[in-house]
Amino acid sequence: MKRAKGILWLALALFGAGSVSGGELPVPSQDVVLVISGNIGQTNSGEDAQFDMAMLRDMRQVSFETTTLWTDGVMRFTGVPLADILERVGVTSGTVRAQALNDYIVHIPVASVEPDAPVVAYEMDGQPMSRRDKGPLWIVYPYDSSDRFRTETIYTRSIWQLDRMEITE
Template sequence: MKWIFSILLLLSFSSQATPLVIRLADDSSITLSYDQISQEIPANSFTTKLPWYKEPKSYKGMRVTDLMSYLDKETSSISAVSFIALNDYAATSNINDILKYEPIIAYMIDEKKMKVRNKGPYWLVFNVDKYPEIGNDVFYTQMVWQIDEVIIHSNP
């Protein structure tokens, strides 16, 4: 009986263990669960080759712009978005690049839910096959993995 309880506890923890905190310019925050993100925000998928893998991988997630729409935030009022990793690594993408290159906050890789050990639970990914001009260190350093927090910066 104890092992059944342990398994149920582990399963409930793993389903709750991937929240994403969104911090807004007014200092408020919203916490989204994996289920909210994967079920309520439109998904986008693409396959691209990134320097961290030998072969192209398929990524599925929400466009950053779809997240803004979900939050009722007009992109015209946003200057940039910062992505913070579990280890506190952070990078900021300006809104013009987000609009032009349509990065996603991926939560699946090759049709599997991303785990922390595989750059999850969330990873900002740009499609460098579609936009080869961004296949460089400037954009690679923006591709934060193990994201647990997103900060939306408003125009001054």
């Protein structure tokens, strides 16, 4: 038992407590594309968590093909599950108040977020999304995979040009 405690203390001393529990959120080295504020447990810029595109691309990626109400034909979306982003900043409950570049706002209850849906997509058909093409970030659901993703509520949560999220209670 003493040896196990010694190893734990050595690990904490070498890597810091944050590294053992998932690590501190790094500071963006490129242009910030997403800012998360509010009731979060992990920050990297004052009271906010900021992400650049490289940080998002370093997280677990999910890809799926689906049609949308706003595009023509089947599109392949790639991005980070919203659940993973919320977990990374220490969110377990509340509501995501997602805001677009044009100040459009949607509310997504954290309890409704599934492990792989929605996705904060940064690619459409293998290409980064420009602002003109609803990017750089778009909250997208795999609409064609289930009837539960083809509801007015889900469609209204599908915010493009996402740049901010505030976690409220």
